[in-house]
């Protein structure tokens with residue numbers, strides 16, 4: 001039987017960091033197992049292809065939620081990366097850490113060692129910031145962070161319009177202050193995507209003590225006497241096992257990590273019984289506490305053509321500008337689409353931002369999958385709640401890993417979330433009425449001029465709100481009865497098993513979740529190696 005010191009399940013944002021850090025000293029054998037394929041594909045490398053990855057069946061799990069009670073029974077599309085690099089190979093590349101208070105809150109909840117002062121060194125240590133180092137940034141890490149190589153004029157216009165509304169300019173959302181409007185920093189190098197795989201895994205593939213297996217979907221974690229001893233998977237109809245001498249580390253992401261725990265007999269007995277799964281250990285919190293950023297898009301038609309649209313003039317502009325990619329590694333092929341945005345307060349009296357904006361130089365709808373609307377020249381604004389109060393859950397749809405987990409986002413189940421979403425739509429509209437954006441706008445597509453009262457806006461939100469792809473919390477860190485891992489990310493009650501990915505966040509951070517997940521994995525590696 002094959003064995004390794006450490007088995008990591010899932011080669012995503014967290015898994016690639018762990019594979020690097022645990023194999024670096026050469027003392028331990030490490031096996032990283034990824035369900036998806038290799039990340040050697042032009043769509044992953046070229047930033048603008050992020051739109052195409054939304055529709056990729058090969059490298060995107062393309063999950064869907066169950067019908068959402070408060071969103072007109074719509075099933076919400078949940079893309080997730082299925083390749084080395086995981087979701088960092090299909091994401092929008094924005095480098096955002098969240099707010100100091102997010103981590104101080106984790107510590108206040110009892111998670112010693114996870115306050116801002118503790119996590120900042122890990123953000124800095126994993127970062128190579130092209131713009132240089134300072135109190136908040138590092139230059140010796142693996143993850144390349146750069147300015148966007150594409151800064152469209154229309155994105156600049158958005159920044160000016162938002163400033164006119166009174167929102168301050170900010171050139172670094174990860175510095176002293178998060179609040180403000182500006183261009184996002186991106187995980188790119190030389191105009192190409194810099195995923196977690198590219199940063200932490202690819203340079204280390206030649207290490208003799210590191211084995212990377214792709215196209216293998218782990219079926220369950222083997223548990224014996226409350227101890228994880230290895231993993232099991234199916235290959236060509238045969239059941240195969242790999243044993244772990246030291247630990248199994250689960251990094252399959254916020255939907256698949258709880259699924260795999262439950263399939264391995266760890267979870268709420270009621271849920272396991274429904275699928276005749278033998279209980280190994282009762283942990284009622286597995287799959288609960290799902291939190292995600294609910295988002296609403298406001299879309300306008302414009303009489304301006306230098307943006308992304310399926311129109312002849314846009315196509316010509318696109319071709320002319322795309323050429324700079326091949327000569328200078330810049331231009332619109334390097335665009336992350338949401339080049340500009342920011343963090344704002346819905347009310348100036350608030351202590352910190354509660355809404356995030358992503359400006360889109362296209363008539364965007366349905367995750368970019370609505371081709372018809374892209375026939376119009378348009379601009380759009382994502383507005384999402386940074387700390388929504390609604391929580392959902394992940395359960396099983398069968399006793400097999402081949403069935404997708406059941407996702408209940410339960411968005412807008414808390415009434416405060418709807419109130420803030422209505423404000424978010426009003427703020428987006430307010431920005432669109434300012435110069436220089438207002439001069440190019442010819443018509444509001446969504447919500448449309450007929451939609452004016454709060455009740456009408458709420459109805460629009462129910463019919464259109466979506467995820468902005470940041471599910472967390474389903475194997476939460478803590479010491480209360482609903483927590484799944486402790487502050488060293490060890491699964492409560494089971495030896496030699498940790499969960500290390502976005503699922504361990506006890507509460508959703510106020511921003512995009514890739515950099516925080518990388519930070520979590522880098523800190524976990526130190527905990528494992530007792531550094």
Ligand SMILES: Cc1cc2nc3c(=O)[nH]c(=O)nc-3n(C[C@H](O)[C@H](O)[C@H](O)COP(=O)(O)OP(=O)(O)OC[C@H]3O[C@@H](n4cnc5c(N)ncnc54)[C@H](O)[C@@H]3O)c2cc1C
Pocket residue numbers: 009010011012013014015033034035036079080081082083084085086087088090091092093094095096216217218219251252253254256260401468469470471501502503512513514515517
């Ligand atoms: C479309 C999109 C856009 C986003 N944009 C941004 C952004 O711009 N900035 C940002 O900060 N964040 C962004 N995010 C969020 C961010 O990328 C994720 O929060 C982060 O990548 C999560 O990391 P993870 O390690 O928890 O999971 P993942 O990176 O998803 O990794 C989980 C891995 O486990 C594998 N796996 C699952 N089940 C199994 C199994 N049974 N056996 C073996 N392997 C398995 C998966 O294939 C996957 O590779 C975006 C996400 C998406 C989907």
